[in-house]
Amino acid sequence: xxxxxxxxxxxxxxxxxxxxxxxxxxxxxxxxxxxxxxxxxxxxxxxxxxxxxxxxxxxxxxxxxxxxxxxxxxxxxxxxxxxxxxxxxxxxxxxxxxxxxxxxxxxxxxxxxxxxxxxxxxxxxxxxxxxxxxxxxxxxxxxxxxxxxxxxxxxxxxxxxxxxxxxxxxxxxxxxxxxxxxxxxxxxxxxxxxxxxxxxxxxxxxxxxxxxxxxxxxxxxxxxxxxxxxxxxxxxxxxxxxxxxxxxxxxxxxxxxxxxxxxxxxxxxxxxxxxxxxxxxxxxxxxxxxxxxxxxxxxxxxxxxxxxxxxxxxxxxxxxxxxxxxxxxxxxxxxxxxxxxxxxxxxxxxxxxxxxxxxxxxxxxxxxxxxxxxxxxxxxxxxxxxxxxxxxxxxxxxxxxxxxxxxxxxxxxxxxxxxxxxxxxxxxxxxxxxxxxxxxxxxxxxxxxxxxxxxxxxxxxxxxxxxxxxxxxxxxxxxxxxxxxxxxxxxxxxxxxxxxxxxxxxx
Numbered sequence: 001x002x003x004x005x006x007x008x009x010x011x012x013x014x015x016x017x018x019x020x021x022x023x024x025x026x027x028x029x030x031x032x033x034x035x036x037x038x039x040x041x042x043x044x045x046x047x048x049x050x051x052x053x054x055x056x057x058x059x060x061x062x063x064x065x066x067x068x069x070x071x072x073x074x075x076x077x078x079x080x081x082x083x084x085x086x087x088x089x090x091x092x093x094x095x096x097x098x099x100x101x102x103x104x105x106x107x108x109x110x111x112x113x114x115x116x117x118x119x120x121x122x123x124x125x126x127x128x129x130x131x132x133x134x135x136x137x138x139x140x141x142x143x144x145x146x147x148x149x150x151x152x153x154x155x156x157x158x159x160x161x162x163x164x165x166x167x168x169x170x171x172x173x174x175x176x177x178x179x180x181x182x183x184x185x186x187x188x189x190x191x192x193x194x195x196x197x198x199x200x201x202x203x204x205x206x207x208x209x210x211x212x213x214x215x216x217x218x219x220x221x222x223x224x225x226x227x228x229x230x231x232x233x234x235x236x237x238x239x240x241x242x243x244x245x246x247x248x249x250x251x252x253x254x255x256x257x258x259x260x261x262x263x264x265x266x267x268x269x270x271x272x273x274x275x276x277x278x279x280x281x282x283x284x285x286x287x288x289x290x291x292x293x294x295x296x297x298x299x300x301x302x303x304x305x306x307x308x309x310x311x312x313x314x315x316x317x318x319x320x321x322x323x324x325x326x327x328x329x330x331x332x333x334x335x336x337x338x339x340x341x342x343x344x345x346x347x348x349x350x351x352x353x354x355x356x357x358x359x360x361x362x363x364x365x366x367x368x369x370x371x372x373x374x375x376x377x378x379x380x381x382x383x384x385x386x387x388x389x390x391x392x393x394x395x396x397x398x399x400x401x402x403x404x405x406x407x408x409x410x411x412x413x414x415x416x417x418x419x420x421x422x423x424x425x426x427x428x429x430x431x432x433x434x435x436x437x438x439x440x441x442x443x444x445x446x447x448x449x450x451x452x453x454x455x456x457x458x459x460x461x462x463x464x465x466x467x468x469x470x471x472x473x474x475x476x477x478x479x480x481x482x483x484x485x486x487x488x489x490x491x492x493x494x495x496x497x498x499x500x501x502x503x504x505x506x507x
């Protein structure tokens with residue numbers, strides 16, 4: 001079959017008018033809905049070159065996957081209702097391939113807009129907020145886009161950006177759709193953790209958004225190489241070149257484009273940063289909604305951890321011990337009083353506390369008095385035991401109230417414990433004291449990761465960075481200062497060596 005042609009009517013209803021775009025997943029047409037008398041976009045899902053389909057078995061497999069992908073896109077879009085996500089109207093499931101009937105967006109794509117030259121930072125930030133809003137809505141439904149790039153963002157007439165092409169979206173609860181040897185997504189936009197095979201996480205889409213914003217303002221793709229393999233290698237290993245044309249958006253790019261996914265800002269923090277750039281304001285004020293201001297950068301000296309709601313565990317233990325001592329002391333006093341009363345009653349005749357009669361002459365007691373027992377000397381305090389107790393108390397206080405550590409890497413929990421142990425061994429080659437914990441156990445960390453870190457504790461984030469610098473770890477891809485605590489308000493306490501002007505290094 002030679003493919004669809006202008007004038008052809010699909011499903012007896014949709015007349016093809018003009019080819020709008022073409023890619024590896026098929027062709028998008030401008031079409032007329034003859035029933036509702038409106039123009040729509042029809043996506044014809046088919047391989048770009050039938051001659052490259054291979055043998056019969058491979059062709060059948062590829063067509064099955066393509067059909068499943070278009071159905072997946074339809075289901076993904078049907079679950080979303082958001083102004084920055086393209087709307088889907090209908091699906092035509094016919095041989096030899098299905099069609100998607102979608103909202104027609106007559107404006108240009110961000111790819112064509114960027115082809116005319118780099119965008120001003122404020123304009124790019126505005127588009128970035130629109131894309132982020134679409135991703136946030138998708139992530140709330142358990143949908144990961146997996147192919148965020150300028151070509152998949154279209155512009156409405158009012159200037160708003162719309163995210164399209166959910167054909168390779170990963171949907172929670174659905175089975176994987178992978179063709180042997182195939183690459184899911186555009187290599188230069190894929191997050192490093194996805195290249196390594198880690199499970200899907202919203203932060204991977206945020207990396208792709210960061211690369212998209214970089215392309216819009218810097219004018220080139222920073223990790224594109226001559227071949228797919230070289231590009232994937234660059235995504236994994238090469239640092240992203242520092243932005244030079246992005247102005248205030250550069251701080252956003254540096255925060256987003258770190259290879260450790262857990263070190264990237266979350267959606268709320270990112271939106272605040274982009275909003276500040278869009279307004280032309282100071283990124284230093286763009287903190288998460290839980291923060292009301294900027295805490296000053298630390299200079300020297302130890303810090304006092306912020307108070308937390310409720311009594312710390314060590315204080316509760318000490319209070320309980322004091323209460324037990326008071327109860328015990330009260331019981332002992334009562335016992336002594338009762339014992340003294342008994343002896344006094346036995347000393348005289350009659351009941352109660354009556355004194356002996358004056359006419360009676362007391363008899364002399366010739367029994368020698370029983371000497372009071374000599375108390376055994378108290379043992380000398382064990383200094384080592386005291387130090388150990390003090391150390392345990394300090395560790396409990398740190399555990400309860402929080403501490404600065406040096407974050408060295410994060411591995412998705414979906415990658416499994418073998419990948420976690422391999423990564424930990426690699427980190428320990430440089431930092432032997434590195435440890436690992438589950439990020440979900442700490443409210444200040446993003447859940448879903450094995451968090452690999454140098455425990456410290458450090459006086460502040462700057463001290464953590466100094467520790468890393470002594471070991472040659474000087475970039476945000478290698479080390480950041482992070483505050484571990486059970487307070488979600490501390491999630492914004494991240495000291496990034498690439499962005500010290502706006503990162504938070506003190507609490």
